[in-house]
Amino acid sequence: MYRYIKGIVTQINPQHIVVENNGVGYLVLSPVPYQYKIGEETTVVTYLHVREDIFQLYGFKDEETLNLFLKLISVSGIGPKSAMSIVAFDDTNKIIAAIETSDAKYLTKFPGIGMKSAQQIILDLKGKLVNDELDMQLLSDNSKDVAAALEALGYNKKEIAKSLKHVNFDQDLNKALKEALAILLK
Amino acid sequence: MYRYIKGIVTQINPQHIVVENNGVGYLVLSPVPYQYKIGEETTVVTYLHVREDIFQLYGFKDEETLNLFLKLISVSGIGPKSAMSIVAFDDTNKIIAAIETSDAKYLTKFPGIGMKSAQQIILDLKGKLVNDELDMQLLSDNSKDVAAALEALGYNKKEIAKSLKHVNFDQDLNKALKEALAILLK
Amino acid sequence: MYRYIKGIVTQINPQHIVVENNGVGYLVLSPVPYQYKIGEETTVVTYLHVREDIFQLYGFKDEETLNLFLKLISVSGIGPKSAMSIVAFDDTNKIIAAIETSDAKYLTKFPGIGMKSAQQIILDLKGKLVNDELDMQLLSDNSKDVAAALEALGYNKKEIAKSLKHVNFDQDLNKALKEALAILLK
Amino acid sequence: MYRYIKGIVTQINPQHIVVENNGVGYLVLSPVPYQYKIGEETTVVTYLHVREDIFQLYGFKDEETLNLFLKLISVSGIGPKSAMSIVAFDDTNKIIAAIETSDAKYLTKFPGIGMKSAQQIILDLKGKLVNDELDMQLLSDNSKDVAAALEALGYNKKEIAKSLKHVNFDQDLNKALKEALAILLK
Structure with missing residues (x-):
């Protein structure tokens, strides 16, 4: 529902930032919160994660990182927390290259990603990240x-x-x- | 909860548009996203689809299309995705005529609509689209x-x-x- | 979460009104929608009804009607729809009097309220509407x-x-x- | 999702306050509602409690109280209501001291906290409130x-x-x- 929130960064924590928009402080979980500065006017690209007991915004600096995150959580067994630890590394190309070249070992370096999950990521996403369907x-x-x-x-x-x-x-x-x-x- | 969102169209994608209102970019799934122009000030007529893991806005250019969409998703077995593919054709009268004249074959041309769903649509909606109850x-x-x-x-x-x-x-x-x-x- | 919404009434339908606040049109189910006028600036006192597939605002002209509505839906077996049909009658005192005097027959006149529900309302609410606990x-x-x-x-x-x-x-x-x-x- | 709401206090009730932001009256459950004054401009630090049928804001005067509240509800068997009754006492240090010194008897003085819950609080939180992991x-x-x-x-x-x-x-x-x-x- 929320694709982005424009506002002022008012809090930076190890796991989240707070972006103020019209007097409402939105708590946004961020993979690399220290890329922001307090008082910085920013546009956080967001994904709203909804479960029975969860209504939480995940935020990213750009659409490219968001899209990689969305593809990762579409893989069965990969939740937002693991996907965050992968995109936190902030070198999208290196991650995509690992998936395109079936380098499961590299993916297991991320916390929470065992060999089975790494192979599932490759199985589900290989060929889907660089060149979308339909040639x-x-x-x-x-x-x-x-x-x-x-x-x-x-x-x-x-x-x-x-x-x-x-x-x-x-x-x-x-x-x-x-x-x-x-x-x-x- | 949200009947419409007034704002500026800032993104157009094959499946959704983003409408910015007061610095918040609302992601709205749209059957015909290309009917909007980037920078256009618009009022998107919306339906909020809520499930255990879904909190998503569907948006339409006018109430008439929205109402047809709402009637379609009231039919058992017809979800928002199928309803979107029907209203995407953007000729409400032709669709209503097909329902009123029990033309199931025509309805099966829409993706995701088999003969059984087409007949269910006719069973549930015939007589309900043009002249509402109570003569x-x-x-x-x-x-x-x-x-x-x-x-x-x-x-x-x-x-x-x-x-x-x-x-x-x-x-x-x-x-x-x-x-x-x-x-x-x- | 939302105790009231201030805005302009932009739509009046048999079952709901739309109140526009900062460019967002909030759809509010109302027991007596015709008590509003298009273009009227109003404060709708609201109750947010949340279920697995529902995220819906119910709105009332004043806190008194809202409180009666909240008490009614606290009665097991009485949902928002039945409670709306009761408070729609808009004579809160007459309804409270019927409950305080155990007049189940009167309550059965409201649609969706059988004898069993009427008795449950009396059982749960008698003494709770006029003089709250603790003397x-x-x-x-x-x-x-x-x-x-x-x-x-x-x-x-x-x-x-x-x-x-x-x-x-x-x-x-x-x-x-x-x-x-x-x-x-x- | 909402870390704080800035606005004007427009209602004070035994259990909640209403904070108005941009014409929307947010209902915020508060442990000590009388610490606010009607008309006061304030920033309420909030926690959004989400369940299948709940979408409710809990609000506190400062982050310290919020953090204690969040730690308490992370303890199995302790819900927001019990946690509110504990933080309502508004002497965070005394409560933390009771937990750090395993004073279960003191904790049982709070409504809804029996000996078993008190011991669970101590088991889960001792050492976690004052000096966070990692020395x-x-x-x-x-x-x-x-x-x-x-x-x-x-x-x-x-x-x-x-x-x-x-x-x-x-x-x-x-x-x-x-x-x-x-x-x-x-």
Whole structure:
């Protein structure tokens, strides 16, 4: 629900920071809280973790780190705490490289990540971090966006590829998407 | 809890947009995100989807689409994702017509909607989308509002029809409703 | 969590109103929505109803109606919907009188309230609506507040009565409460 | 999620206060509500208690009381209500002294705290309230913060002590933490 919070950093603790927005101090768990300075005006990119007894914001300096975090917690057995310890290392490329090259041993160096979890991360994420489904490089920007939107709506790769062939992409993105939907619903 | 959020569109992704209100970036899942422009000031009509591990806003350009979405997710077996793929087609009338004319085959064209779900949609919603209960056309505007309020409070059609006969509708709506309640509690 | 929302009424529906505060349209279920006018600046007294799949505000014109509503939903078997239909009648005294005089038949006139629920309401609330525990009339205002705070902290009637005897109430309320706590922890 | 709320106290009740921030009246359960004055501008330090049917703010005058409260509710069998009755006594040192000196009898004076709960509090918290893990006094301020951050990320005491030996603490805290992480991931 909350993609980011803009505000002033008013507290820095080993595990979290507090960002004040309109007089409300939001407690945000952060992997590297000391990257902030008290009084700093910042935009914390956030993920809201919701469970029966949890309603907690996790915050990151940028979308790239957030996206890696979201991919990690999508792996079964990897919760926010382990994912935080991985992204805390703050060298996203090195982590992605370890996953892409199946370097499970490297991943076990992070606290809470045993060999089994490391292999599960590789199994679930390999190929998903760098080049997203649908051989994206073959598509123009517009068709990439339309393809992603159709995929988000539940259409599978075959349906998407079939419909994209007949769409005129020299028009506004919204119209292109409508044209693709109309083709799919013929 | 949130019926709409007014703000500036700051992010557009295949599956969601981000609307900034008072420095908070609200992540809103949208069926047709490309209908927005970055920097556009907008009012997103929202539905808050709450489950044990979900606290997520779904957003629409207008109340009509929202209402169709709400009716669709009231059908057993139809979740927000399938409902989004239906309303994404953005031709509410065509969808309502398919339901009113029991055209299950048409509904199965939407991703995630098999024949069984299509028939369940028709079973649950036919007659409920165009002309709401209580033969509304027979009622004047005021009595329509009072009837709907009584129905919302749990009174059945017979009780409502009986009480409406004795209410003077040439008065403020609130007084008319109180009069109807008093009649019902005699 | 939300005791009231100040804002402008922007929507009135048979079952709810929308109150806009700082660009966010809060959907508030209301027993008598037509008591509001579009554009009216108002303070809606609210109760946040939370369940696994519910996060919903119920709103009332004043604390008195809210308190009656809260007492009603504390009765086992009475949910917000039935309580709304009772307080919708908007004559709190008549409802309280019916409970205080064990008039179950009157309560069954409300939709969703059968004889069993009516009797449960009387069983649970009789004597609790008008004169709250601890024979409040015997206490001065200050001691009434201290007694209520001690009760809220979990001290029973006997402990409270015993401690109140030794407290000097010609001092600031906070000091009086501290003195009472100190006596209880001797 | 909410570490504090800044606003005006608009209601004081035996069990809670209402703090208004930007037109929203937040209901905050408070152990000593009479320490506030109506109209007072204040910052309430808060804890958000979340369960399947609860979404409630508990508020305190300062972080010290909040931290004691958080430690108490971390003890199995001690819920927010009992913890509130303990911190209500508002003499944090006396309570900590009772725990540090295993004075279970003193703790049983608080409502809802029997001998078994008192002993559980002592078992879980003794040594944890005054001097946090890792013999903190041996560490300089910077290394204390880095150690606490590493602990928060899941590294154990041995790993932390080993890595701290090789870190140069005459640099910015964030760089020191990165250096420690790099050492741990060698």
